[in-house]
Every structure is written in C-alpha cells, then in structure tokens.
Amino acid sequence: MSRIPSRRTVLRGLAVSGAAVIGFDPATRSWAATTSESGTTLAGIPQLDGTLVTDASSLAAAADDYGHIVHHRPLAVLRPGSVRDVVAMVRFCNEHCLPVAPRGQGHSPFGQAQVQGGLVIETATLAEIGPLGPDSTTVTVGAGAKWSDVAKATTAHGLTPPVFTDYLELSVGGTLSVGGLGGQAHRHGAQVDNVTELRVVTGAGQLVRCSPSRRPDLFHAVLAGLGQCGIIVEATLRLVRAPATVRHYHLTYDDLATFLDDQRILAQEGRFDCVEGQVHADADGAFRVYALDAVAYGPPVGPAPDDTALLSGLRHDPATVQYEDRPYYDFLNRLAPWVAAAKETGVWTYAHPWLNLMLPGTSAATVSARVLNALTPADLGPMGVILFYPLRRDRLTTPLLRTSDEAVSYLFDVLSAAPPDDTAAVDRLLASNRAAYEATAEAGGTHYPVGSIPFTPADWRTHFGPAWPALESAKRTYDPQGILVPGQGVF
Ligand SMILES: Cc1cc2nc3c(=O)[nH]c(=O)nc-3n(C[C@H](O)[C@H](O)[C@H](O)COP(=O)(O)OP(=O)(O)OC[C@H]3O[C@@H](n4cnc5c(N)ncnc54)[C@H](O)[C@@H]3O)c2cc1C
Numbered sequence: 001m002s003r004i005p006s007r008r009t010v011l012r013g014l015a016v017s018g019a020a021v022i023g024f025d026p027a028t029r030s031w032a033a034t035t036s037e038s039g040t041t042l043a044g045i046p047q048l049d050g051t052l053v054t055d056a057s058s059l060a061a062a063a064d065d066y067g068h069i070v071h072h073r074p075l076a077v078l079r080p081g082s083v084r085d086v087v088a089m090v091r092f093c094n095e096h097c098l099p100v101a102p103r104g105q106g107h108s109p110f111g112q113a114q115v116q117g118g119l120v121i122e123t124a125t126l127a128e129i130g131p132l133g134p135d136s137t138t139v140t141v142g143a144g145a146k147w148s149d150v151a152k153a154t155t156a157h158g159l160t161p162p163v164f165t166d167y168l169e170l171s172v173g174g175t176l177s178v179g180g181l182g183g184q185a186h187r188h189g190a191q192v193d194n195v196t197e198l199r200v201v202t203g204a205g206q207l208v209r210c211s212p213s214r215r216p217d218l219f220h221a222v223l224a225g226l227g228q229c230g231i232i233v234e235a236t237l238r239l240v241r242a243p244a245t246v247r248h249y250h251l252t253y254d255d256l257a258t259f260l261d262d263q264r265i266l267a268q269e270g271r272f273d274c275v276e277g278q279v280h281a282d283a284d285g286a287f288r289v290y291a292l293d294a295v296a297y298g299p300p301v302g303p304a305p306d307d308t309a310l311l312s313g314l315r316h317d318p319a320t321v322q323y324e325d326r327p328y329y330d331f332l333n334r335l336a337p338w339v340a341a342a343k344e345t346g347v348w349t350y351a352h353p354w355l356n357l358m359l360p361g362t363s364a365a366t367v368s369a370r371v372l373n374a375l376t377p378a379d380l381g382p383m384g385v386i387l388f389y390p391l392r393r394d395r396l397t398t399p400l401l402r403t404s405d406e407a408v409s410y411l412f413d414v415l416s417a418a419p420p421d422d423t424a425a426v427d428r429l430l431a432s433n434r435a436a437y438e439a440t441a442e443a444g445g446t447h448y449p450v451g452s453i454p455f456t457p458a459d460w461r462t463h464f465g466p467a468w469p470a471l472e473s474a475k476r477t478y479d480p481q482g483i484l485v486p487g488q489g490v491f
Contacts, residue, residue: 026096029117031076043096046088049081050125062103062120067352067452068420069430070111072487074101074120083199083207083233086121090231091205093119094481100203101485102231104144104171109352110452111487112226113174118483123173126233129153138196139239143173143232150237151332158300160242160328162188166276167335173232178450179224179401181389181411183274183295186267189395192223194238200230203479207233221474224400226449227485228471229478243297246273246331247305249323251292251316256372257365258315259290260388264361264408266294267390271310273297279372279386287372287386292316295331338383347383350417353429355436356451357412358391360404363443368412371436379429381417388412399467404445411448430454449488460490 023042025032031054054076063073080086093100099118123144148168163184180191197211210219221229253259266275274295279287296305342348389411403409418425433453446463
C-alpha cells in the first residue's frame with residue numbers, strides 16, 4: 001500500500017544529502033527525490049518519529065564495522081525515534097522485499113550487522129534505562145542501551161546485572177543476539193541466560209512481548225539468535241546485588257595444561273566471582289606465558305577476601321602473584337585504557353580478523369596449543385590479545401548459545417589486528433581461522449559467533465545442531481520473507 005508522505009516526514013526524514021527524498025521507487029529499488037525518476041508511483045515512507053537518512057557518510061558508516069573487512073552498503077539508515085518507527089519500517093521493508101539489519105554499536109568484525117541494498121536500523125536511539133522491576137530484581141532497558149550505561153544506572157541502586165562482557169560499550173541488543181560472555185559466566189551463565197522478558201519486532205513487523213512462559217518459541221529464537229527472527233527493542237534483565245569493591249588477582253603459569261586445569265577447578269568450585277585468562281608471548285616470541293585473572297567480590301556481596309583461602313591449591317608461580325583492590329565499576333570498565341590506547345595509536349581502525357572458539361574441556365589444551373604454536377606475534381598484530389574463559393555447561397541454558405557438550409568448555413579467542421590495507425595478511429588469518437574452526441569442530445567444539453570465520457549455511461546447521469529445527473521453524477513463522485540480518489549468512 002502506498003502512503004502519502006507527510007510534510008513532517010519529509011522534513012525529518014531523508015533530506016540530509018540535500019535532495020528531499022520522499023519515497024521508495026520500487027522500479028529502480030532506490031529512495032527517490034521529489035518526483036519519481038522512473039515514472040512509476042513512489043511508495044511513500046511511513047510517518048516517523050525519528051529519521052531515515054541516505055547521505056553518503058551515514059551509508060558508508062553502516063557499510064563498515066569493527067572488523068573493517070566486509071563492506072555492504074545499505075540503501076538507507078533508520079534512526080528510530082520510537083519502537084513504532086521500527087515496526088513501521090520493518091513492515092515497509094516486507095512490502096518491498098528489502099533486507100533489514102539492526103545495528104547496535106557495530107562491533108561485529110565480519111559484516112554481521114551490514115546489509116547490501118537494504119535498511120540498517122541503528123538502535124542507539126532506543127536506549128532508555130528503567131524502570132526497576134518488582135523487588136528491584138530486574139531492570140527493563142532499550143535494546144540500544146550500552147552496558148556501561150546499564151552498569152552505571154543499576155550500581156547507583158547497589159544492583160548489577162550478574163554478567164558483563166569485558167568491553168562495556170556494546171549494545172544490549174547486540175550482545176543478547178550473540179550470547180554475551182564474560183568472566184562471571186562460569187557462575188551465572190551468559191547475558192542471554194539472565195533475561196526474563198523481551199519486546200521484539202518480528203521480521204513480519206509484529207511487536208511481540210515474549211518470555212520463557214509467553215511465546216517461548218520466539219524468546220528462545222531471539223536470544224543468541226543472531227537477529228534472524230526478530231529485532232530486540234527492549235529487554236528485561238535480571239539484577240543481583242553489586243559489590244562496592246573487588247580484589248583482582250593476577251597469577252602466572254608456565255604450562256598451558258596446568259593453567260587450563262586450574263581455570264576448570266575454579267569454574268567448578270565457584271571460589272571466585274570472575275575467572276578469565278590471557279596468553280602472552282615470551283621473550284622468544286612463543287605464546288607460552290599464561291596469565292590467570294581471578295576476581296573476588298567484596299562486601300556486601302562476599303566476605304572480605306581471604307588471600308590464603310582463595311589461592312589455596314592453585315599451581316601458579318607463587319613469586320608472580322599480584323593483586324589490587326578496586327571499585328566495582330572500575331573493574332567492570334577495565335578495558336577502557338586499552339581501548340583508549342588502541343584509538344590513540346590507530347590500531348582501533350585496523351582490520352580485526354578475530355577467531356572465537358568454544359573448545360571442549362578435554363581437548364582444549366591440544367587444540368589451542370596447535371593454534372598457538374602456529375601463531376607469531378606478527379600474526380597477532382599490535383595490541384592483539386589471546387583470551388581463555390572457562391564455561392560450565394550447566395550454567396548455559398539458552399538453546400541457541402552453542403558450546404561443547406562437556407561439563408566445562410573454554411572460550412578461546414585470538415583477537416588479531418592487521419593493517420587495513422594488508423589484504424594478504426587478512427586473507428591468511430581468515431584461512432587460518434577456518435582451519436582452527438575445523439579442528440575445533442572435529443574435537444566436538446564450535447565457534448562463538450562474534451568473530452571472522454568464513455561460514456556457509458551448512459556450517460550454521462552443524463553449529464546449531466539439535467537447536468537447528470526450532471530456529472528454522474521460528475524463522476519461517478516470524479520472518480517469513482527472510483528479510484532479517486543476511487550478514488550472518490545463516491539462511
Ligand atoms: C573490543 C570488543 C570487545 C568485546 N568483548 C566481548 C566480550 O567480552 N564478551 C562477548 O561476549 N563479546 C565481546 N565482544 C563481541 C560483541 O559482544 C559482539 O560482537 C556484539 O554483537 C557486539 O555488540 P554491538 O552492539 O556492537 O552489535 P552489532 O555489531 O551492532 O550487531 C551484532 C549482531 O547482532 C544483530 N543485532 C544488533 N542489535 C540487535 C537487536 N536489537 N536485535 C536483534 N539483533 C541485533 C546485528 O544485526 C548483528 O548481526 C567484543 C567485541 C569488541 C569489538
């Protein structure tokens with residue numbers, strides 16, 4: 001159905017590039033200026049509370065992401081002024097068979113939030129935080145809210161979501177569509193395991209409230225669902241009490257298997273509130289320095305940390321133990337200095353062909369050793385990082401967040417950076433990511449889908465395994481025209 005654009009829409013809408021764009025020309029599949037360039041009737045854009053833009057710089061920004069490897073240019077970018085705008089534009093895109101991708105902070109590294117010839121919906125304007133739920137056990141937030149803002153707002157009440165990604169400037173919708181893993185996940189599961197309700201705009205343009213008991217098929221298809229069935233516009237998040245301060249221990253190991261085994265023990269015992277680890281190169285450039293980060297929350301969440309009890313039985317090099325006490329928010333925001341340095345040195349704009357694997361506990365040491373032995377500091381690039389997080393199967397309850405079937409798995413990340421114009425290096429790293437994924441899959445693991453691994457629809461079917469039929473069925477029900485998030489390459 002064609003709608004007549006209102007004067008308000010024209011003024012608030014597509015006028016950024018100079019020409020007042022008033023509609024979509026189905027014949028040329030382009031947004032059109034004051035008259036139809038092809039002589040056909042224009043489809044007027046819906047009345048919007050926000051803005052729809054087509055200027056070159058907005059389109060170029062939407063055709064880029066943290067990876068700087070893939071560039072798919074959309075036709076337009078929506079900055080919604082309301083959830084109603086998202087509904088209206090998804091319906092419009094259905095009518096005209098235009099693909100759509102929501103974009104949170106665009107920190108995907110491989111085009112996941114991009115869409116060639118379609119519409120990008122920037123969710124940053126849907127960032128309201130509050131209200132707190134009954135008994136202050138939940139908070140409802142807009143999908144475009146950043147975790148840093150959620151943390152600041154909730155800690156002001158002495159409360160906090162239980163799990164955070166290491167980097168806080170990611171959107172709630174962006175991490176809930178992939179999983180959201182951090183060092184607290186061994187105790188509380190992923191961020192997706194701590195959501196009680198969602199409001200979602202389906203691919204068919206319906207605004208639906210869903211939870212584990214209300215439209216559970218949609219709820220479970222959206223959490224860690226890579227945006228395939230619906231756009232999250234609002235999420236209700238579980239809250240727990242926040243500590244005032246934390247004690248952050250840094251322990252060093254010289255043996256990979258021992259380091260991983262101590263991470264496993266800590267994950268199974270739950271002795272610490274947060275457990276992570278990194279691998280560094282030694283003086284010879286070999287990746288064999290293993291750093292375990294373990295964090296104990298202080299009052300009012302836990303007792304004052306007892307160093308002897310907390311470190312007892314661990315097999316780190318005792319001469320290297322360091323710790324610091326820090327305010328809780330500073331601990332959550334611990335990546336900020338690294339990000340500031342990456343921006344200052346220009347590394348932020350490097351290509352990021354990231355590898356993110358879910359390794360089964362029993363083969364984690366052998367599979368990761370193969371990757372680490374083949375890696376050089378030059379491959380990792382400036383400010384590259386290698387991470388290990390231990391994860392417990394019984395804490396990960398979201399069907400679409402895939403890991404191994406073993407009781408303990410490890411998230412193993414090789415976060416490389418290469419100069420943006422060094423396409424040979426990027427291609428080489430992408431090929432080695434693919435080889436590492438294949439070795440992992442053979443060992444019973446999979447990947448965590450926030451990286452840059454060339455993947456086919458058949459790979460996705462293998463990746464989702466027993467969860468695939470429910471996802472496929474939800475896709476048919478909720479996105480029948482298949483317009484949502486082609487950048488993930490799932491369907
Ligand atoms: C520096 C850095 C540190 C990181 N640290 C961690 C970490 O510690 N733990 C971790 O788990 N991950 C981490 N990540 C990965 C990150 O969680 C994912 O890439 C996440 O998807 C990025 O969020 P975003 O808001 O930028 O999403 P985008 O990149 O904008 O989108 C990601 C995907 O989700 C879809 N999407 C976005 N919003 C919505 C929505 N509202 N509804 C439905 N689908 C949507 C997009 O279409 C796209 O397919 C890190 C990434 C970076 C760059």
